[in-house]
Amino acid sequence: MSVIKTKDISKVYNPDTVPIHALRNVNITFEEGEFSSIVGPSGSGKTTLLNMIGGLDKPTSGTVEVNGTIITGMKDRKLIDFRLHNIGFVFQHYNLIPVFTARENVSFIMLLQGREKKVIRQRAEELLDEVGLGDRKNARPAQMSGGQRQRVAVCRALASEPKFILADEPTANLDSTAAMNLLDIMQKMNEEQKVTFVFSTHDQRVVERARRVISLVDGAIESDKYQKAYEYDKAGAHISTKTSCCTPDLHNMDS
Numbered sequence: 001m002s003v004i005k006t007k008d009i010s011k012v013y014n015p016d017t018v019p020i021h022a023l024r025n026v027n028i029t030f031e032e033g034e035f036s037s038i039v040g041p042s043g044s045g046k047t048t049l050l051n052m053i054g055g056l057d058k059p060t061s062g063t064v065e066v067n068g069t070i071i072t073g074m075k076d077r078k079l080i081d082f083r084l085h086n087i088g089f090v091f092q093h094y095n096l097i098p099v100f101t102a103r104e105n106v107s108f109i110m111l112l113q114g115r116e117k118k119v120i121r122q123r124a125e126e127l128l129d130e131v132g133l134g135d136r137k138n139a140r141p142a143q144m145s146g147g148q149r150q151r152v153a154v155c156r157a158l159a160s161e162p163k164f165i166l167a168d169e170p171t172a173n174l175d176s177t178a179a180m181n182l183l184d185i186m187q188k189m190n191e192e193q194k195v196t197f198v199f200s201t202h203d204q205r206v207v208e209r210a211r212r213v214i215s216l217v218d219g220a221i222e223s224d225k226y227q228k229a230y231e232y233d234k235a236g237a238h239i240s241t242k243t244s245c246c247t248p249d250l251h252n253m254d255s
């Protein structure tokens with residue numbers, strides 16, 4: 001079963017005044033364990049598509065299915081609860097709660113899920129340690145660099161153990177060292193813990209790191225390709241990073 005499946009989704013903003021066709025009949029499926037990037041120029045519909053997939057906004061027509069459940073048309077309360085347990089978000093502007101520490105920002109979503117205090121504390125600690133923020137757990141967002149804030153945001157997205165993480169231009173506000181560091185972390189989580197990531201970007205260096213690249217133009221999918229970007233030796237150690245493209249075929253994916 002696919003984790004995400006869109007059927008003919010279209011989005012028209014301002015339908016009654018000056019209609020803007022942000023998405024046009026998008027059909028796309030993501031499988032568990034994918035590390036995919038949506039690319040396209042500014043205004044091509046990347047954010048709109050991620051918002052539809054994540055149930056943050058509703059398509060004008062078409063349906064979105066997440067893990068076998070059609071979320072389009074779901075009542076708001078049910079959708080909020082569904083998102084809480086199934087979808088993790090990472091935003092371009094981090095969207096951390098300023099008065100909360102890193103640990104509290106990561107813990108909050110687990111509190112909403114009603115998990116046990118002890119479990120919450122342990123998971124928040126483990127996640128922050130994993131992204132190299134073990135010594136910043138009590139820092140507030142204003143006391144952290146952009147790269148550190150975005151690493152907290154990745155921990156927050158992972159904390160709820162979602163089916164997948166949507167990241168809208170996660171590196172757009174980071175310098176290149178911080179951007180590559182964030183990508184390393186996301187890639188490691190994908191490879192070692194099989195976390196499914198769908199991110200958008202228009203940064204070519206970020207695009208190169210994706211296994212699958214979906215290109216949007218004027219709200220429509222122009223191409224959808226798997227890149228054979230990484231090769232691994234038998235022990236699983238990283239040995240090379242070549243980028244040759246192949247036609248969309250799940251069986252060609254390294255896994």
Ligand SMILES: Nc1ncnc2c1ncn2[C@@H]1O[C@H](COP(=O)(O)OP(=O)(O)O)[C@@H](O)[C@H]1O
Pocket residue numbers: 013014020021022040041042043044045046047048049
């Ligand atoms: N809330 C909105 N109201 C009206 N138009 C919007 C809104 N959000 C996005 N748009 C328009 O929809 C198109 C796609 O935008 P967006 O999804 O943000 O693209 P991208 O993320 O690729 O830059 C653009 O023309 C944009 O101006």
Ligand SMILES: [Mg+2]
Pocket residue numbers: 046047048168169
């Ligand atoms: Mg955008």
